[in-house]
Amino acid sequence: MKKLLIIPLIVFSMTVFAQSPEETQVMKVVERVFKAMSTSDSTMLKSCFSPDAATYTLFTDKDGKPQIRQGSLQRFIDAVGQPKEDIWNEPIWNEKVEIDGPLAAVWVDYAFYLNNQFLHCGVDAFQLVKTEDGWKIFHLADTRRKENCVVPEEIKSRY
Template identity: 55%
Template structure:
């Protein structure tokens, strides 16, 4: 009986530890969207490694698949620009996978400028845990203006 209780406690502690790590990873992801909403480029940069790779995958008007390389500093500058509109990117269907110091996160999103819908897609993040802190080193998103299935509770 004692061995079974020890085993159960061990399993529970592993599960709790894994959930804690997933919560830590998602806190970094959510920080990106908070930075976008509040025009806080400092908060945004804190979420990323020094030289992250960013990309956008989309289908152009001719139906060709495109992978466009992003410019992280341009993104930082755009987020930090004072603006009257709020950039809001609610997310849902979060999928977090972790192995050691590597994590990946896949989320559906819709992007709004104030209350005006702009586009939707998927954000795919890769993060590294260095010195006890998760940081994004790779981000690719998809973008489309149609075929968006956005949950009713997403504003």
């Protein structure tokens, strides 16, 4: 009897966590951002974004006050493409994808490592639009903190 209950649970868990083909395409764009960062490929990075994409970082300052800082997509692309000895690694987990027609939102937890040194963690929140050329990021906001980071052991063990 117990064996009969296990099979439906396995099937149910596979369908709950399975991504639709559209969700898979959206996540491929997000994953390319991190691949571009780790390989210093500014061309790959630029291809993930719409030309007028906005970027923001949200954090708490030393006085505990919430802050928002608008970034520059071009500065991000340039920084990624600069020759450097250090490798930017930003593993992600807890991916959540929502899609409604041409709009997609992706929310992921991340940890940022410079080579093998942990620097900070947070959440990346992407908004994408479906274009004739595929999904493109038009808005990226991230949070950053150095404390209260709960990084999965399988990620920590890689760095």
